Amino acid sequence: MTASPPARGAGHDAAVVDVGSNSVRLVLYRVEGRSLWTVFNEKVLAGLGRDLKKTGKLSEEGAVSALSALKRFRMVIDRLPPEHIFTAATAAIREAEDGPAFAGRVQAETGLKLRVLSGQEEARYAALGVLAGAPAQEGVVGDLGGASLELTPITADAAAAGVTLPLGPFEFGPFPYDNPDLRRREVDARLAEAPALSCEIFHAVGGAWRNLALIHMHMSDYPLRVVHQYEMTRSEALDACRFVASQSRRSLEAVDGVSKKRAETLPHAAVVMERLILSLSVEKVCLSAYGVREGLLFEAMDEDARRLDPLVEGFAALAARTSSDTTLGPTLEAWLSPVFDGLAPIFGDRDPLIRAAACRLADLGTRLHPDHRADLVFEQVLRAPVAGQSHAERAFLALAAFARHTSSSKTPESGTINRLLNDAGRRRARALGSAIRLGCDLTGRDSALLTHTRLSLKSGRLLLTTDHERADLLLGEQTGRRAATVAGHLDARAEIRSD
Numbered sequence: 001m002t003a004s005p006p007a008r009g010a011g012h013d014a015a016v017v018d019v020g021s022n023s024v025r026l027v028l029y030r031v032e033g034r035s036l037w038t039v040f041n042e043k044v045l046a047g048l049g050r051d052l053k054k055t056g057k058l059s060e061e062g063a064v065s066a067l068s069a070l071k072r073f074r075m076v077i078d079r080l081p082p083e084h085i086f087t088a089a090t091a092a093i094r095e096a097e098d099g100p101a102f103a104g105r106v107q108a109e110t111g112l113k114l115r116v117l118s119g120q121e122e123a124r125y126a127a128l129g130v131l132a133g134a135p136a137q138e139g140v141v142g143d144l145g146g147a148s149l150e151l152t153p154i155t156a157d158a159a160a161a162g163v164t165l166p167l168g169p170f171e172f173g174p175f176p177y178d179n180p181d182l183r184r185r186e187v188d189a190r191l192a193e194a195p196a197l198s199c200e201i202f203h204a205v206g207g208a209w210r211n212l213a214l215i216h217m218h219m220s221d222y223p224l225r226v227v228h229q230y231e232m233t234r235s236e237a238l239d240a241c242r243f244v245a246s247q248s249r250r251s252l253e254a255v256d257g258v259s260k261k262r263a264e265t266l267p268h269a270a271v272v273m274e275r276l277i278l279s280l281s282v283e284k285v286c287l288s289a290y291g292v293r294e295g296l297l298f299e300a301m302d303e304d305a306r307r308l309d310p311l312v313e314g315f316a317a318l319a320a321r322t323s324s325d326t327t328l329g330p331t332l333e334a335w336l337s338p339v340f341d342g343l344a345p346i347f348g349d350r351d352p353l354i355r356a357a358a359c360r361l362a363d364l365g366t367r368l369h370p371d372h373r374a375d376l377v378f379e380q381v382l383r384a385p386v387a388g389q390s391h392a393e394r395a396f397l398a399l400a401a402f403a404r405h406t407s408s409s410k411t412p413e414s415g416t417i418n419r420l421l422n423d424a425g426r427r428r429a430r431a432l433g434s435a436i437r438l439g440c441d442l443t444g445r446d447s448a449l450l451t452h453t454r455l456s457l458k459s460g461r462l463l464l465t466t467d468h469e470r471a472d473l474l475l476g477e478q479t480g481r482r483a484a485t486v487a488g489h490l491d492a493r494a495e496i497r498s499d
Helices: 062-081 092-095 099-110 121-134 180-191 207-219 235-247 249-253 260-280 292-300 305-306 310-320 326-341 348-360 373-382 392-403 414-420 424-445 467-474 477-490
Strands: 012-019 024-032 035-044 082-091 139-144 150-154 163-165 200-204 231-233 286-287 452-458 461-466 493-498
Touching: 012 062, 012 292, 024 062, 024 292, 035 062, 035 260, 035 310, 062 099, 082 092, 082 292, 092 121, 099 231, 121 139, 121 150, 121 163, 121 200, 121 292, 139 207, 139 260, 139 424, 163 207, 180 260, 200 207, 200 260, 207 235, 207 260, 207 286, 231 235, 235 260, 235 286, 249 260, 260 286, 326 348, 326 424, 326 452, 348 392, 348 424, 373 392, 392 414, 392 424, 424 467, 424 477, 452 467, 461 477, 467 493
Parallel strands: 012 082, 139 200, 200 286, 461 493
Antiparallel strands: 012 024, 024 035, 139 150, 150 163, 231 286, 452 461
């Protein structure tokens, strides 16, 4: 992935109307280059496909509920209106006898022309959505809906042909709460008919699996309630699946954040994931909040935008709202590279991207109260709806953003940070944040002036230099303190001089 050019500001609004077998949803996005910002999200669990297995038709009650929701969505869309409107209808409309008639009625009464996705298209867009939200991933994407499961192998930059399987909860009878093993045997039988697949990482897409992840967070007392790129090991995921599969609907309804309608299908979703983990030899489950909707938007981006990194782009777009100089982040990145490129990596080959993202955040807190700036920026970065980052990377960037604004040794939400980030990561985050602070305060956040100074690390010395004509720039107690703070985090001694 590549970082963005300095120019920014172009963006547009887009709406996605997603008519699934269980849910009907409207999501409004602000699309800024590679960045996707959800500005409105409304869901109705209509259950269109609830009766499909029994009658071959859409649920009458679900159709009424779905049409009412779509009429409301049309009015919301018309008040904007967005530059682009995407629609997607999946397994229920695709397979029901009266699916075409319902789609025609939707168009007649709302003006929305539903694009009915084939199973292959649905699988492909789910995979593209995962890659939009977490680039350079490999493994198998699984998108569980009300009627079907799509499985799609992905590589770092592409999605292979996927398969659609009748493994949604509406393709089965009521969940046998007194005998979950019965459902396991039914799922295994249908999986046996699918092409052989295996993967180390399984990327889980769909509302039921997101709710299962939230339950696991609750079970493990996980401190960061962010589902996107939440990870479970094989054993953790199996334990969570078996726990949920053994629970009654009433006990699941009591879990904070789980709706009554979603609780009905959760045990089934847990069994499907459990059997997939065993069948595909999965070692890690990674949740994705991105799926078909984001896949549609990703495909519509131009090729140059798709090549950009969503993490760097997301934080650049976030900071651009408060920054008057969009060149500051890239300039800081180049200024800091001679120091940080020579250090042992924290996140492997992702270190340069993480550093680029941190530099784009340099101006994020400039319009906040100085007494609270560091804490407010920390909170915003830790939970920002920016894709393309693991939870450990979130913790790293939040701590670096905190250190950008203060030299305090206090760590906000220390329990969260300590659980997500090891000691080496915490030290590096503080070093990076304090180095960004040095660069900003040294030049009054003037990127042009910063290019006339140099920062390097040699033989245990952190060298801050400039030419003789600008030697006065290095004067002052603050510059010395800032340089000493950076050096301390790097186990070095600060040295300031003109060449």
